[in-house]
Amino acid sequence: MKYVIYLVMLFALVACxxxxxxNGSDETPTSTDQNQMIxxxxxxxxxxxxxxxxxxxxxxxxxxxxxxYEQAGNAIFxxxxxxxxxxxxxxxxxxxxxxxxxxxxxxYPAQSSATDIARVKDSDxxxxxxxxxxxxxxxxxxxxxxxxxxxxxxxxxxxxxxEGDPIYYNISYDGNEFNISRDSRKDSYAxxxxxxxxxxxxxxxxxxxxxxxxxxxxxxxDQQEKLSFEVPYVEIMVPKQTYxxxxxxxxxxxxxxxxxxxxxxxxxxxIRTGTPKSxxxxxxxxxxxxxxxxGEQAxxxxxxYKDGNLIRYNTFIEAGITVD
Numbered sequence: 001m002k003y004v005i006y007l008v009m010l011f012a013l014v015a016c017x018x019x020x021x022x023n024g025s026d027e028t029p030t031s032t033d034q035n036q037m038i039x040x041x042x043x044x045x046x047x048x049x050x051x052x053x054x055x056x057x058x059x060x061x062x063x064x065x066x067x068x069y070e071q072a073g074n075a076i077f078x079x080x081x082x083x084x085x086x087x088x089x090x091x092x093x094x095x096x097x098x099x100x101x102x103x104x105x106x107x108y109p110a111q112s113s114a115t116d117i118a119r120v121k122d123s124d125x126x127x128x129x130x131x132x133x134x135x136x137x138x139x140x141x142x143x144x145x146x147x148x149x150x151x152x153x154x155x156x157x158x159x160x161x162x163e164g165d166p167i168y169y170n171i172s173y174d175g176n177e178f179n180i181s182r183d184s185r186k187d188s189y190a191x192x193x194x195x196x197x198x199x200x201x202x203x204x205x206x207x208x209x210x211x212x213x214x215x216x217x218x219x220x221x222d223q224q225e226k227l228s229f230e231v232p233y234v235e236i237m238v239p240k241q242t243y244x245x246x247x248x249x250x251x252x253x254x255x256x257x258x259x260x261x262x263x264x265x266x267x268x269x270x271i272r273t274g275t276p277k278s279x280x281x282x283x284x285x286x287x288x289x290x291x292x293x294x295g296e297q298a299x300x301x302x303x304x305y306k307d308g309n310l311i312r313y314n315t316f317i318e319a320g321i322t323v324d
Contacts, residue, residue, distance in 0.1 A: 086196035090181035096122035250289035274319035
């Protein structure tokens with residue numbers, strides 16, 4: 001019965017096609033073409049890539065295949081032998097792509113051969129920077145937390161040029177180091193020898209700049225090329241998401257625990273408007289405990305001092321949080 005259901009899903013895919021325009025546009029295409037599929041990279045196997053209609057929350061190839069298929073929606077295994085090696089090597093689990101392909105073999109997952117692969121902006125899961133403005137900073141936070149815990153994770157960053165062309169960075173962490181690839185194929189001003197590049201870095205460091213931005217640097221890289229970007233302090237200290245509760249813990253005691261939205265919002269406002277200072281240029285006693293904002297996608301933790309001030313991202317924040 002499951003096999004019959006899978007075949008029905010496959011025929012729906014072949015009959016309806018998948019929206020794409022195939023011209024490398026940064027926006028999700030809207031025209032219909034039966035020889036193209038927009039989806040997410042979900043698995044690699046023997047020079048093939050599995051592309052699924054639905055985003056798979058788990059970013060590991062170890063997810064059981066039955067569970068993968070249950071979450072996938074439409075799914076096609078694409079042979080990559082006709083794709084340039086630089087593009088093949090830069091693909092990462094979880095990213096959104098458009099695949100131009102040949103005929104589809106009837107099975108589930110379906111099978112075909114890719115003739116071209118282009119990246120597509122994913123407004124829900126990409127970290128997007130446009131002339132200093134950021135979208136989806138919560139994904140930078142969840143990526144950084146995974147790195148702190150030495151967990152395998154992936155982040156795709158899109159940076160727009162002055163002219164508005166997207167440059168894609170795949171940042172994959174394997175529990176030990178960062179594998180970074182840059183795709184500038186859609187940059188109309190990129191040089192012919194500067195379209196695709198990949199490099200490896202050992203560290204992710206952050207610091208407060210004089211402009212009150214948090215600067216992220218990938219360092220100890222195996223090439224001269226590095227990756228750095230700056231995020232406004234007020235946006236990254238408490239990234240946008242839904243926050244359900246607040247805790248302040250000192251020692252073994254919770255001196256504050258609340259799910260009152262008004263109280264949570266007041267604390268967030270004090271943090272965002274607090275005065276930041278780099279902890280690298282000051283001496284500070286050990287914190288008394290921690291303040292935790294529990295969010296829908298990630299919990300945000302601060303070192304907490306009894307005077308109500310905080311530390312996070314190597315930044316001391318004069319917030320003046322009071323405990324009522």
